[in-house]
Amino acid sequence: MKPLALKGLDREAIARRAAQDLWDGAVVNLGIGLPTLVANYVPAGREIVYHSENGVLGVGPSPLANDVDPDLINASKTPITLVPGASIFHHTDAFVMIRGGHIDLALLGAMQVSEAGDLANWSTGDEKMPPAVGGAMDLAAGAKGVYVLMEHTTKDGAPKIVPSCTYPLTAARVVTRIFTNLAVIDVTDGGLVVREMAPGVDFEALCARTGAKLHLASDWRQIGA
Amino acid sequence: MIDKQKATLGDAMAGIKDGAVVLIAGFGNSGIPVELIDALIDQGAKDLTVVSNNAGSGRTDVAKLLASGHVRKLVCSYPRTSGSVVFEEMYSAGRLELELVPQGTLSERLRAAAAGIGGFYTPTAAGTKLAAGKETRTINGRDYVLEMPLKGDVALVKAERADRWGNLTYRLAARNFGPTMAAAADLTIVQARHIVELGGIDPEQVVTPGLFVDRVVHVPNPKQAGTP
Numbered sequence: 345m346k347p348l349a350l351k352g353l354d355r356e357a358i359a360r361r362a363a364q365d366l367w368d369g370a371v372v373n374l375g376i377g378l379p380t381l382v383a384n385y386v387p388a389g390r391e392i393v394y395h396s397e398n399g400v401l402g403v404g405p406s407p408l409a410n411d412v413d414p415d416l417i418n419a420s421k422t423p424i425t426l427v428p429g430a431s432i433f434h435h436t437d438a439f440v441m442i443r444g445g446h447i448d449l450a451l452l453g454a455m456q457v458s459e460a461g462d463l464a465n466w467s468t469g470d471e472k473m474p475p476a477v478g479g480a481m482d483l484a485a486g487a488k489g490v491y492v493l494m495e496h497t498t499k500d501g502a503p504k505i506v507p508s509c510t511y512p513l514t515a516a517r518v519v520t521r522i523f524t525n526l527a528v529i530d531v532t533d534g535g536l537v538v539r540e541m542a543p544g545v546d547f548e549a550l551c552a553r554t555g556a557k558l559h560l561a562s563d564w565r566q567i568g569a
Numbered sequence: 570m571i572d573k574q575k576a577t578l579g580d581a582m583a584g585i586k587d588g589a590v591v592l593i594a595g596f597g598n599s600g601i602p603v604e605l606i607d608a609l610i611d612q613g614a615k616d617l618t619v620v621s622n623n624a625g626s627g628r629t630d631v632a633k634l635l636a637s638g639h640v641r642k643l644v645c646s647y648p649r650t651s652g653s654v655v656f657e658e659m660y661s662a663g664r665l666e667l668e669l670v671p672q673g674t675l676s677e678r679l680r681a682a683a684a685g686i687g688g689f690y691t692p693t694a695a696g697t698k699l700a701a702g703k704e705t706r707t708i709n710g711r712d713y714v715l716e717m718p719l720k721g722d723v724a725l726v727k728a729e730r731a732d733r734w735g736n737l738t739y740r741l742a743a744r745n746f747g748p749t750m751a752a753a754a755d756l757t758i759v760q761a762r763h764i765v766e767l768g769g770i771d772p773e774q775v776v777t778p779g780l781f782v783d784r785v786v787h788v789p790n791p792k793q794a795g796t797p
Binding site: 416477480 | 599622650670676677691694696742749
């Protein structure tokens with residue numbers, strides 16, 4: 345029997361939490377889906393340069409309705425703004441940055457993450473379902489680091505953090521941190537370490553919704569505490 | 570005198586042959602040369618291979634080209650987006666061949682064609698299903714996949730400003746694939762919102778030098794892709 349749904353953080357709160365771990369001066373690509381929301385959050389006192397694969401450095405927060413420009417969009421194809429200091433460039437340069445190791449961190453969505461940090465986010469392997477890879481494999485191979493932002497389970501309640509991915513891989517052993525609606529989890533040589541849990545979530549409930557073995561950090565905290 | 574301007578969209582499409590590889594610039598609905606795509610459909614060339622990052626949304630522009638039945642194969646990084654109904658219908662009905670390419674590999678394969686490079690090794694997709702059947706090589710302890718250049722017979726590009734030599738600027742992030750595709754095709758056709766006098770674009774601000782452009786047509790009020 346699947347455990348009852350545990351809501352935890354909403355999507356904006358996951359994005360806000362992930363932004364707290366971005367350091368002053370970091371150049372951070374925001375992948376399609378949940379990660380593009382992170383542009384709305386820059387921790388006070390830091391300058392973070394958000395990169396979008398379609399040729400933008402210096403992505404700012406979402407525009408007000410009156411300021412939407414159809415030629416200023418992110419990987420999710422939703423409207424963006426530019427911060428002072430932003431630059432526009434063509435696709436090949438955008439991917440020179442990505443593939444050449446010039447991006448400090450890629451924030452990506454995922455269908456599955458394994459306990460070894462393997463990432464699966466482009467195909468379920470179902471040949472009837474059209475696949476879509478976008479820049480995911482380039483980012484996973486080329487960025488200096490990869491953090492994942494995702495819901496902890498599928499809509500049906502199936503775990504997305506698994507012992508090994510059953511979906512085709514985007515890249516092996518690239519994810520080092522996972523932000524979900526329920527927890528912040530590090531991928532370490534010693535396994536998956538839970539650093540933080542959302543309000544209302546306990547370790548037993550978290551383990552029940554996770555396919556892989558979790559270790560609770562001795563100094564774990566509540567998210568936002 | 571060099572004058573790459575064409576009076577009509579129909580003139581701009583002259584000579585495109587059945588079986589052509591057509592590069593279509595754009596990302597999502599930004600930078601899609603909607604009027605050139607409509608003109609290509611009217612021109613009637615069939616059995617096309619279309620290279621485009623996405624597969625269109627709704628039933629306009631790239632989706633309309635797919636639905637026209639003129640396209641045999643799509644080379645694409647992210648065909649399944651919200652609203653990609655035509656692609657999904659045709660793909661599941663087996664009426665469209667798909668070559669899925671990681672976005673950076675797509676861009677670099679185009680650049681390689683533009684630059685006369687015979688192929689390149691990239692770590693992107695190494696060890697994944699998308700590297701199946703491709704030559705791989707270990708360089709300095711890392712696995713790389715051999716990727717081949719991707720040349721267009723035709724490129725369709727949306728620019729903001731053009732002069733009669735084909736020098737181009739683009740609007741904001743509508744630039745995306747335009748410069749690379751313009752350089753990667755034998756016949757590069759550009760629609761521009763503004764046609765300016767020669768010298769009207771500051772040389773320091775030219776993004777695509779006119780050398781890469783063959784034909785320019787003035788489309789003063791371009792439609793935004795994805796809108797009916």
